[in-house]
Amino acid sequence: MARHVTDFNGILLFRRDYAERDYLVKFLTQEFGKKMFLVRGAKKRGFKMTADILPFTVGRYVGDIADEGLSYIRTARETRQFQAIGTDIFKNAYATYIMSLVDTAFPDSQQLPDWYHRVYRALELIDEGLNPAIVTNIVEIQLMPAFGVAPQLQGCAICGRTDLPFDYSESYGGLLCQQHWAADPRRLHLSQRTIYYLRQFSVIDLDRIHTIQVKPTTEHALRQLMDEIYASQIGVHPKSKRFLDQMQTWAPKLMADPTDDD
Ligand SMILES: [Zn+2]
Structure with a gap:
């Protein structure tokens, strides 16, 4: 089995107890x-790299x-550590979910320089x-696409038109123009605003994002x-996603004003 000693840049995806x-x-x-990586002696007192293998650490x-x-x-x-992610339970939950998805999407040892950069940027944002x-x-x-699902988002999956309102069809694997809505009685009835963000997000360069304002209703529709797509077409639901789902249900309570009696 080949090994070699070298420098590398890494984003810590997770760590778990071993021995x-x-x-x-x-x-x-x-x-x-x-x-x-196996990190020997990492739990011993005085271990030199304790701070370098904390969750949400990136480095060389x-x-x-x-x-x-x-x-x-x-x-x-x-x-360095992403400090805000490390200390905010919401940011923490989203970041953990992103990293578990990336871990699931690709086999180990496959070179992913582009995804290294995207994950880094997503965590930074x-x-x-x-x-x-x-x-x-x-x-x-x-x-x-890494999960084998590449929705047709450029134009209508049937005719390619781009000038009519769209909806999303799971059976056609992408957009349908208004003329072809009848082809799928189970189309998802998305708003044009949701479709707009779906199309934008599929091609957006994370490096070029600095602010994004999405209405809460659109945010909810995108979620x-x-x-829907991850459940029915991809079939991936990491434990970190279940936690995120639970968090959504108690988030309103947590964020409510504690002085507010009701
Ligand atoms: Zn069409």
């Missing part, structure tokens, strides 16, 4: 795709990279305070649309 003193840490690396490390199986981290060169629900929608839409 009594060790952690398994999964990184999305810029150079080698996703890799699982030196590792012993294996083509297959476990790799090892030798040292951390320069790391959430950390900076952009609406994490919207950043998550963008990642969900752009990940669909439902993503849930």
